[in-house]
Structure formats: structure tokens, C-alpha cells
Amino acid sequence: MANFSLEDVKALRERLGTGMVDTKNALVEADGDIEKAVEILRLKGAKGNAKRADRSTSEGLVAVVESATAVTMFELACETDFVAKNEKFIALADSVAQALADSGAETVDAALATPAGTGSVASLIEDQAATLGEKVELRRIVRLSGDHYAIYLHRTSKDLPPQIGVVVAYSGDDAETARSIAQHISFADPQYLSRDDVPPAEVENERRIVEQISREEGKPEAALPKIVEGRVGAFFKQVALLEQDYARDNKLTVGKVVADAKLTINGFARFKVGA
Template sequence: MANFSLADVKALRERLGTGMVDTKNALVEADGDIEKAVEILRLKGAKGNAKRADRSTSEGLVAAKEGSGSTTLIELACETDFVAKNDKFVSLGDKVLDAVVAAGATTVEEALAASVDGQTVAQLIEDQAATIGEKIELRRVAVVTGEKFAVYLHRTSKDLPPQVGVVVAYTGDDADTARGIAQHISFADPQYLSREDVPTEAVENERRIVEEISRGEGKPEAALPKIVEGRLGAFFKQVALLEQEYARDNKLSINKVLSDAGLTVTGFARFKVGA
């Protein structure tokens, strides 16, 4: 019989987050040698990573951290909500975020190359995926620069880590309203700050579509320009933050709310897990 105890199994499981059967089998194979069992489990997990490469990752977490003149937002993805709420996965998210901020990374590629505990973030994630037993990936990184920041992290379920994250950069002194804008963004999902920020190609494509729809409805040719502009206005309300109706009071536009509060939004980022 292998020379190990239930306490050894428990300690190794807590260290690596591995399953009971896999942990016991590794200790048996290693004849009770803890460090050898760790190596066995890591090698087994690395082989599993290759098999999991094509699996989808629709669960996970978002996390944000403010630095000097910027705030970083990340999405760390996994396969199941069971892993998403695991303390080891949440801790991994914190460690990855700290490394990304310390490195000043602004893209996923830069973030994965960042250093953490003598290895890269990519290697850290791969090791954790091997021990946890699911595909894990750093899906997105955003860095918002500005003077002041409002951060809102929303939990869609009380037993899961935040699933929606918003960072708003702003100038002004009304922090409560700035947070309200961040909450609005989490709900309304604007793609751009203002209508001027919407790419010309996207606007022209929308114009073509609404004009075709209007003609198909039999609208008078002479009235088409006005009708099309009206429908474009509705499009801008969907995609441009400043054009949107405030979620807390749909009689007010975001632009009006900001003006009344003496705030100017200079940038924002929004991530939703799996979206």
C-alpha cells in the first residue's frame, strides 16, 4: 500500500484543486511522494489541455483594477459555472489581473507575455487549467485611461463572481452619478461614446438598411430622407452612450444627465462573460 494518508490527499487537493480520484491515483503512482504526485498531476493536466483546446468557454469572470491614470478590465473564461465560482479560479483571476496591470499590458498578447511568479501569465493559466481540469483562457483585456474612474462589477448570480464589468473614465466631481452611468452601461451595452464615434461604414450600412425597409413599407419617396434620418436617430440611441435614455430615468438622455452633474465621460469599456 502506498505510503500516504488522507491528510496528504486533502493537502494535495487543496494545493492543486484536483479531484479526489485523480489525486489518490497520483499519490499511489508516486508511492506517497507529494512532489512527484504534483508532477504526475501536472503532466496529466497538460495532456488534458491539448484535448480541451477546441472546447468553448462561456463562463468565467470579469475583474478590474485601477492603476496610475488608467484602469484595466479583464475577462478570464472557463467552461462551467462550477469552476467559475471556485476559489482557485477567482484567485487566478486576481493574480492575472495584478500581473497585467504591473506589466502595463493593453492587449491579450501583451498580457499573456507578462511575468508572474517566475513564469508568464500564459504558463500560469495553462498550469491552472491542467490542475483544475477545464479549458481556461484570458479572452479580453481593456485599458481605459483618464482622470477619474467609476468601476461597476455586476453579479448575475450571488454565488458567481462578477459577470459584467464596466469602467468609465470621466472628469468632474459627482462620483455617485458617474457610478450610475457605469451601471447604465452594464445594462444598455453602448458600443460607442457619441454618434461621431460610430464608424462611417456602420452608419452608411444602417442608412441603406432603413431606407430599404422604408421603401418596402411603401413610404412616399419625398418623405424618405426624413424617415431615414429618424430611424438613424433610433440607431444612434442603441449604439452611442450619449444618445441613450438613462436607465434610471428614461425621460433624460445620458448627455443631459452628465451635463446636469457637471461630468464629462472621456472613455469606457464593458465586458460581459461569454458575450
């Protein structure tokens, strides 16, 4: 019989988060050698990761970490909400955030290559995926720089970590209004800051569609230009932050609220898990 005790099994399970049967089998195979058992379990987990590579990840969390010069937001994805609220998954997100804080990473590839512990963020995620038994991936990341930041993290369920995250980079002194803008973004999901930021090709495509719709509705030819411009204006109110009706007072636009608060929005980002 292999030379190990129940305390060895317990310690190894706490260290790796592995199941009772897998842990005991690994210790038997390793003849009680703890470090060899760790290697066996990690190799088994790595094989499991390969099998899970094609699975979809629609759950997870959004996290934000601030450094002296920027704010980084990322989405860490998993397969089920059961894992999303698991302490080990949340601890993994904290470790990733700590690694990324001062890394300067602006892409997923750069973030995965960032040193973390004795390896990289990629190896850290791979190891924990093996422990958790699900596919885990760093799906996206954004890094914003500015004078000030408003951060808003929203939980769609009280027993889950944040599912929606917003970061607003701004200039000005009204932090309360800036935070309310971040909350507005979490709800309204604008794609661009202003109408000038909407790609011309996207505007022209929208113009073509609404003109076709207006013609099919039998609108008078003479009235078409005005109708089309009105509908294009409505499109801008959907996609451009400063054009949108303010969530707290729909008689005001976000642009008006920002101007009255003497703020300048330099950029923003919004992540929603699985979206």
C-alpha cells in the same frame, strides 16, 4: 507499497486541488516522492488541457484592477458555472488581476506574457485549468487611462461572480453621476461614445437599410428623406452612449445628464461574460 500516508494525500490534494484517486495514483507512481507526484499530476493536467483546447467557454467572470495610472478590466472564461463560482477559479482571477495591475498590458497576448509567480499569467492559467479540469482562458482585456474612473460590476446571479463589468474614464467631480452612467452602460450596452465615433460606413449601411425598409412600407417619396433621417437618429440612440435615453429618467439623454453634472466622458468599456 509506496511510502506515503493519508496526510501526504490530503496535503497534496489541498496544494493542487486534484481528485483523491488521481492523487493516490500519482504518489504510488512517484513511490511517495511528493515533488515527483506534483510533476506527474501537472503533466497529466497539461495533457488534459490539450484535449480541452477546442471546447467552448461561455461562463466565467469579469474583474477590474486599478493601478496608479490606469484601470484594467478582463474576462476570465471557463466552461461551466460550477467552475465559475469555484473558490480556486476566483482565486485565479485575483492572481491574474494582481499580475496585471501595473503591467501596462493592453492586449491578451501581452497580458498572458506578464510575469506571475515563478512563471507567467499564461502558465498560471494553464496550471489552474489542469486542477479545475476545464478549459480556462483569458478571453479579452482592456486598459483605460483618465483623471477618474467609475467602475460597476454586476452579478446576474447571486451565487456567481460578476458577469458584467463596466469601466468609465472621466473628468469632473461628480462621482455619483459617473457611477450611474456606468450602471446605465451595463444595461444599455452602447457601442460608441458619441454619434461622431460611429464609423461612416456603418452609418451609411444603416441609412441604406432604413431607406429600403421605408420604400417597402410604401412611404411617400417626398417624405423619405425626413423618415430616413429619423430612423438613422433612432439608430444613433441605440449605439451611441451620449445619444441614449438615460436609464434612470428616459426624458433625459445621457449627454444631457453628463453635461449637467459637468462631466466629460473620456472613454468606456463594457464586458459581459460569453458575449
